[in-house]
Amino acid sequence: MNETRQTLLEVRGLKKYFPIRKGLLRRVVGNVRAVDDVNFTIRRGETLSLVGESGCGKTTTSRCILRALTPTAGDVNFLTEKQRVVNIATVPKSQLRPLRRQMQMIFQDPYSSLNPRMTLLDIIGEPLLVNGVGTASDRRDRVEELLKLVGLPPEFMSRYPHAFSGGQRQRIGIARALALEPALIVADEPVSALDVSVQAQIINLMLELQEEMGLSYLFVAHDLSVVKHVSDRVAVMYVGKIVEIAGTEDIFQQPMHPYTEALLSAVPKPDPRLRSQRIILEGEVADPASPPSGCYFHPRCKHVIDRCRTESPVLEEVQPDRFVSCHRARELTLAGVQE
Amino acid sequence: MSQQNAPILSVENLHTYFRQDEGVVRAVEGASFDLYPGQTLGIVGESGCGKSVTARSILRIVEEPGKIEQGNIWLRTSGSNGSSQRVDLTTLDADSQAMRDIRGGEIALIFQEPMTSFSAFHTVGNQIIEAIRLHQKLSPKEAREKAIDLLRQVGIPKPERRIDEYAFQLSGGLRQRVMIAMALSSDPKILIADEPTTALDVTTQAQILDLLRQLQEEKGVSIILITHDMGVIAEMADAVVVMYLGQVVEEGPVDDIFHNPKHPYTRSLLKSIPSILAKPRTKLATITGSIPHPYNRPAGCSFHPRCPDFMPGRCDVAEPKLQKLNERQVVSCFLYDNLPE
Numbered sequence A: 001m002n003e004t005r006q007t008l009l010e011v012r013g014l015k016k017y018f019p020i021r022k023g024l025l026r027r028v029v030g031n032v033r034a035v036d037d038v039n040f041t042i043r044r045g046e047t048l049s050l051v052g053e054s055g056c057g058k059t060t061t062s063r064c065i066l067r068a069l070t071p072t073a074g075d076v077n078f079l080t081e082k083q084r085v086v087n088i089a090t091v092p093k094s095q096l097r098p099l100r101r102q103m104q105m106i107f108q109d110p111y112s113s114l115n116p117r118m119t120l121l122d123i124i125g126e127p128l129l130v131n132g133v134g135t136a137s138d139r140r141d142r143v144e145e146l147l148k149l150v151g152l153p154p155e156f157m158s159r160y161p162h163a164f165s166g167g168q169r170q171r172i173g174i175a176r177a178l179a180l181e182p183a184l185i186v187a188d189e190p191v192s193a194l195d196v197s198v199q200a201q202i203i204n205l206m207l208e209l210q211e212e213m214g215l216s217y218l219f220v221a222h223d224l225s226v227v228k229h230v231s232d233r234v235a236v237m238y239v240g241k242i243v244e245i246a247g248t249e250d251i252f253q254q255p256m257h258p259y260t261e262a263l264l265s266a267v268p269k270p271d272p273r274l275r276s277q278r279i280i281l282e283g284e285v286a287d288p289a290s291p292p293s294g295c296y297f298h299p300r301c302k303h304v305i306d307r308c309r310t311e312s313p314v315l316e317e318v319q320p321d322r323f324v325s326c327h328r329a330r331e332l333t334l335a336g337v338q339e
Numbered sequence B: 001m002s003q004q005n006a007p008i009l010s011v012e013n014l015h016t017y018f019r020q021d022e023g024v025v026r027a028v029e030g031a032s033f034d035l036y037p038g039q040t041l042g043i044v045g046e047s048g049c050g051k052s053v054t055a056r057s058i059l060r061i062v063e064e065p066g067k068i069e070q071g072n073i074w075l076r077t078s079g080s081n082g083s084s085q086r087v088d089l090t091t092l093d094a095d096s097q098a099m100r101d102i103r104g105g106e107i108a109l110i111f112q113e114p115m116t117s118f119s120a121f122h123t124v125g126n127q128i129i130e131a132i133r134l135h136q137k138l139s140p141k142e143a144r145e146k147a148i149d150l151l152r153q154v155g156i157p158k159p160e161r162r163i164d165e166y167a168f169q170l171s172g173g174l175r176q177r178v179m180i181a182m183a184l185s186s187d188p189k190i191l192i193a194d195e196p197t198t199a200l201d202v203t204t205q206a207q208i209l210d211l212l213r214q215l216q217e218e219k220g221v222s223i224i225l226i227t228h229d230m231g232v233i234a235e236m237a238d239a240v241v242v243m244y245l246g247q248v249v250e251e252g253p254v255d256d257i258f259h260n261p262k263h264p265y266t267r268s269l270l271k272s273i274p275s276i277l278a279k280p281r282t283k284l285a286t287i288t289g290s291i292p293h294p295y296n297r298p299a300g301c302s303f304h305p306r307c308p309d310f311m312p313g314r315c316d317v318a319e320p321k322l323q324k325l326n327e328r329q330v331v332s333c334f335l336y337d338n339l340p341e
């Protein structure tokens, strides 16, 4: 990992609580702690993946970063193209638009995220139009360039999305996200809805674009095999909290949090000779509206000790560049996957 | 062949088509495979390749206007005196008593989204009890006890409480367990699981796969496991059928499929799947293009526009046939045509 890379995004103490209301007066009777004190950074040109089971808060975290949701607490510091640090969590709404140009989103479902009544020229050119970039003919040239960039023939410009396959639609979504030359792309499950043979094409495209344009990715995914192929670093979430962050190689080969270990062990390995004794995690993910005491993972953890039931662990740097939130991180030796 | 080694289910040259105004969808076109007692047969392929229609054909629940146009589906059943007989399911009326006894009797189905298969108005317990009493003469009280026992067998905590809950009150993992309990209520010999874990998280998937394995060991049930996930196949299957655009392109023992694949599609698919065993940040081999629309099936070998081994004048002209390559492997590809018998 390149230590000299500039930090592009810094998320500190990020919280997003959704109130639970009951009764005639809609009184708040509790909170869904969807994101509960999340901290991480993304450097320029790097991919940080956010992984964890459904409901752990990945989408909520990414929407807070883009200010599609207003965080309950915390900072989302972003280094702008003018080298200024802006806190996206608190910046007045009126100042958001120029920032949004610099951070774009790619969605999971390429079917529902494209307007069926618009041609590719309009879809991909819309961000340019909205931000008053160039003349109509400049926009046309730019859309042509973008289509080539994502591997689609420029002639497709006048067609409508329904004519395209899932993979092609995802390329269109990527072209649109790239229109304003953002520094950060937040991709929420960008290949989950695609066929296996098409996933590979989109993963490769994202890797190539990153090399060419120096993009940073926040890559949200539940599929750890995909994550292995795209990430520089990986953050594992459990019930609204990050339990471990480390470089990809480190976290897969030698996880330091018991939940990471269990998650890795559960992933089916595409080799029948490796049918292993998997760690079968008992029970279910905790409810973010009423999480357990102490370490949220303790009811399912096979390394639990008394302390875990009462005291919440905090995310600590237990080795250079390795952050773990577990009382026993320094003493446990856990199993990863070999390459 | 001894009874034990005879297939319990044989699908032979199955063709299931949907004839519509816009054209004919040849959803399944010439599928053949055998399922052996106590084994897990994996059917793998990308979306739309005909996996679900194959399963529905076996159970004779293909939706209108779908129709089995050709082929046989042989089910081996054991008579009361221990003798066995074969019945061709394609010759039975889909709504006949005989077919209804087989469906949810000899053969049970579990599928991807259990939510849609449960009623919102009845507790899961009442639905299991109803299923039990359909095939067995038990009093309501006995049926309830059996239902609780089934829920316990599939690992549902506090089954005597859960039995009175509704499906929407359960998590995805628990719903899938209830669905398996319901499928087991008739003591089936064959369990068809169509993408049973696709909607679940990996940790829950591991629990459900483990449960299926354990039930197979205890009850000796044969499983047809349908999935698009090569990892699930590697973990679970004894034998594998690979499908592409309605056709079986390769069949063989799981170890051959992964370590000695023959068909170019199987080979390309294996190279293109993201693997947790890969080096970080490595590009994947890709299969060019995408799956054609079912109305526009390419002429000749339907994989030819995407095939790295495409032979012009041959693969785009004639259709390869499924042929035995050796004792274990079956493949449909012209690359293997000139091989000695």
Ligand SMILES: Nc1ncnc2c1ncn2[C@@H]1O[C@H](COP(=O)(O)OP(=O)(O)O)[C@@H](O)[C@H]1O
Residues within 6 Å of the ligand: A018, A032, A033, A034, A052, A053, A054, A055, A056, A057, A058, A059, A060, A061, A288
């Ligand atoms: N608008 C909302 N109102 C209430 N709860 C929500 C809302 N959005 C998400 N949640 C809850 O927050 C938690 C995290 O959800 P989400 O961020 O979508 O998780 P993930 O993307 O990891 O699957 C879940 O328990 C979810 O039910």
Ligand SMILES: Nc1ncnc2c1ncn2[C@@H]1O[C@H](COP(=O)(O)OP(=O)(O)O)[C@@H](O)[C@H]1O
Residues within 6 Å of the ligand: B018, B025, B026, B027, B028, B045, B046, B047, B048, B049, B050, B051, B052, B053, B054, B063, B064, B065, B066, B294
């Ligand atoms: N009810 C139906 N009417 C028309 N076509 C159908 C119907 N069900 C399935 N098909 C078509 O049959 C083909 C095979 O579908 P299916 O067996 O569901 O694929 P898989 O389960 O492998 O994803 C697809 O092209 C699909 O569109």
Ligand code: SF4
Residues within 6 Å of the ligand: A257, A258, A259, A295, A296, A297, A298, A299, A301, A302, A303, A304, A305, A308, A313, A325, A326, A327, A328, A329
């Ligand atoms: S803090 Fe305790 S319960 Fe939590 S992960 Fe570590 S060992 Fe397990």
Ligand code: SF4
Residues within 6 Å of the ligand: B263, B264, B265, B301, B302, B303, B304, B305, B307, B308, B309, B310, B311, B315, B320, B332, B333, B334, B335
């Ligand atoms: S028959 Fe030809 S096109 Fe089809 S898989 Fe074999 S080599 Fe490829």
Ligand SMILES: [Mg+2]
Residues within 6 Å of the ligand: A058, A059, A060
């Ligand atoms: Mg999400």
Ligand SMILES: [Mg+2]
Residues within 6 Å of the ligand: B051, B052, B053, B194, B195
């Ligand atoms: Mg299907």
